[in-house]
Amino acid sequence: QWIYLNGEFVKKEDAVVSVYDHGFLYGDGVFEGIRMYDGNVFRLSEHLQRLYDSAHSIMLEIPYTMEELTEIITETLRKNKLTDAYIRVVVSRGVGNLGLDPFTCKRPQLIVIAEALALFPKHLYESGIEIATVASRRNRSDVLSPKVKSLNYLNNILVKIEANLAGVSEALMLNDQGYVAEGSADNVFIVKGNVIKTPPGYVGALEGITRNAIMELAKKEGYEMREETFTRHDVYVADEVFLTGTAAEVIAVVKVDGRKIGDGKPGATTNKLLKAFRDIVTVDGEK
Ligand code: PLP
Secondary structure, three states, rough: OEEEEOOOOEEEHHHOOOOHHHHHHHHOOOEEEEEEEOOOEHHHHHHHHHHHHHHHOOOOOOOOHHHHHHHHHHHHHHHHHOOOOOEEEEOEEEEEEEOOHHOOOOOOEEEEEEOOOOOOHHHHHHHOOOEEEEEEEEOOOOOOOOOOOOOOOOHHHHHHHHHHHHHHEEEEEEOOOOOOEEOOOOEEEEEEEEEEEEEEHHOOOOOOHHHHHHHHHHHOOOEEEEOOHHHHHHHHHHOOOEEEEEEEEEEEEEEEOOOOOOOOOOOHHHHHHHHHHHHOOOOOEEE
């Protein structure tokens, strides 16, 4: 496996960065997770836009143009002979001194990793997953915007730890007002009759690219799609619940905090949207 690291391709074993990199010391940097399906990179330009926006927001200047970065990603996929892959693009602040000050970092580091990945095993897409809501809160949108996909994922990691301790596959974070925000690395949707809801960005959700695709597909399929706040109670009494994300794709949730959702099986709407999503992933792709 070849990893792109600051201008060259190195073997996985040799892909190491300095302990003085501020990405390592402080989580100072941004990243993207992108998917390639059957030789097509799904919505690459949207992912790159989010990466550059995240970087701009934290005053990190990516030392490559979007075209150059596209070429680097394509070359990484080619070199690893991949047609279906999960791609991780990481831009860290770079090597500096031990102080917090990012201006001691001379040049951001760019890392591109591509490998075959399936987040959940196939049978879970058929059976659905069990999740919990946890005590960890999404950071407030007025501090560091949840739109910034930064390397600082401690909130999300605490959510994952709580999910593991609860013995479930994933967990939902609430925001500081108790509204449902999102999962550790995925967005959440609830279905009630013909209405589908997902929390708006300001509640503390990343505006996921899979989320955007599903909102478009839901409208196309004739559902009333709303970005609206909701609470845990609304999740418990929904007909269907599902999560979306680059790694998770679209996965049904059949139990939340021990409460069965609907009849405890993936619902018709979730299945319809999963199918519609799988139908567009190559069509919306870039070679
Ligand atoms: N929310 C968080 C916190 C994430 O890290 C991710 C993953 O990227 C998502 C939601 C889903 O976003 P996307 O569909 O763009 O992968």
